[in-house]
């Protein structure tokens with residue numbers, strides 16, 4: 271009896287057997303799963319390494335904590351510096367990126383929008399060292415007169431107090447802002463471009479100017495995407511090492527000050543590690559790794575928050 | 588307040604593509620004019636050229652004349668933004684602003700006219716517009732709720748309320764009932780009847796009965812031939828178009844014998 275004559279077993283089996291999987295699909299999902307697992311494994315490995323090598327630094331003090339009384343003061347200082355520089359960078363980059371992204375997505379004619387977008391993307395390909403050199407040699411000296419002026423006329427604002435130095439936190443923040451510009455702009459551009467045509471036309475048909483249309487239809491729609499873009503940019507700025515290490519003149523962990531135009535700012539974690547790791551040994555290495563752990567957790571958190579807001583916005587929008 | 592529209596020799600392009608050719612039509616003030624015709628013949632295109640919404644599409648342009656109460660719409664010094672504030676538009680798919688409340692949606696157009704509005708004045712506008720759109724009773728207790736929380740038919744009437752809140756001179760409607768159920772449709776049709784006393788209304792519809800019910804004049808659009816631009820084949824009082832049209836194609840279309 272051949273199988274074609276008796277279809278019954280097949281009919282019974284049909285609901286149970288999976289639909290046939292194509293070899294290509296299987297290969298792809300296998301590779302994707304593997305790659306995903308590898309990333310998670312790698313992240314966990316890094317986390318474990320930082321924790322195991324960093325924890326001995328918990329009782330570091332004095333010399334092994336680079337002159338700070340204990341590890342918390344040490345990490346706290348650097349965290350303040352890291353967050354301070356990055357937040358200022360975001361304050362600078364946000365309006366710039368929004369403007370650029372709007373020009374690309376809504377203002378410029380297509381012929382112009384493409385190359386402008388391309389140029390901004392190209393900025394992401396500039397190595398960090400080059401940004402550092404440029405910040406140090408080109409930007410910093412040109413900013414000095416501005417800092418002097420600010421210090422003279424606005425030193426009552428704590429931001430502009432103290433003794434002026436061109437390699438200040440603000441200079442570093444400006445370099446950071448430029449480095450974060452491509453990613454923030456690219457995300458914003460995508461978010462803005464996804465505004466439903468129907469909402470834009472609703473605004474235009476009511477007699478909105480282009481800018482009013484942006485305020486009425488584009489921004490409300492893009493709100494969560496904008497927050498996510500800035501947070502992801504922040505994640506980029508927090509971990510940036512080379513440029514800050516080159517530009518910032520802070521010695522040691524630095525000093526706790528609000529001023530952004532002196533050399534006495536707190537240092538950033540990444541720059542501090544880069545500057546001191548080569549000469550470190552013994553307990554100091556643990557201290558540095560502990561600082562690395564703090565940075566790892568901070569960037570992880572910020573990126574996570576960014577992704578979370580981005581996906582939450584997608585579900586809602 | 589309502590104004591008449593005069594269209595002369597209007598050609599409408601998307602880039603190099605001539606979509607509609609040589610439209611000539613006189614739309615009377617305080618009347619309802621319906622545009623009917625098969626899909627793709629340019630009804631929406633013509634409608635959108637009446638409030639300069641056509642040109643928001645990159646590369647889109649027109650040649651010819653449109654005059655609203657004698658004022659040339661496409662004269663060099665005319666600001667399209669100002670035109671759109673006077674000629675309102677309702678779209679095929681309801682498009683309330685998703686993040687705004689019902690209240691703010693109604694006022695969106697008024698807020699654009701930079702002048703400051705008192706609370707009581709704003710309340711008045713909202714109530715008047717929502718009553719005008721036959722929506723007031725359904726939403727008066729939840730004005731602060733998002734406009735997206737309404738049913739499709741309610742959303743469409745919200746969009747109508749938003750359009751009439753700025754007291755436009757002309758109201759353009761592009762298949763306003765195509766996404767609505769029969770009850771909402773009839774509510775919108777009643778509304779069109781009422782609005783006629785104050786506004787000039789132009790409505791695009793695929794529903795022949797609707798055109799017959801609501802309009803005073805009807806324009807039938809058709810493609811010259813496949814691949815050729817659309818054109819206005821016939822423009823006559825609605826009763827004539829549906830009983831004794833001048834053109835054979837019109838006759839075939841309105842009686843449903845259309846290829």
Ligand SMILES: Nc1ncnc2c1ncn2[C@@H]1O[C@H](COP(=O)(O)OP(=O)(O)OP(=O)(O)O)[C@@H](O)[C@H]1O
Pocket residue numbers: 601604606624625626627628629630631632633644817
């Ligand atoms: N954005 C656009 N870009 C290019 N061509 C377009 C665009 N919109 C419409 N057209 C073309 O213009 C012609 C008329 O389109 P239009 O949308 O005005 O037709 P319609 O009569 O409103 O059709 P429907 O009844 O399906 O809504 C069609 O050939 C269409 O392909």
Ligand SMILES: [Mg+2]
Pocket residue numbers: 630631632761791
């Ligand atoms: Mg249409």
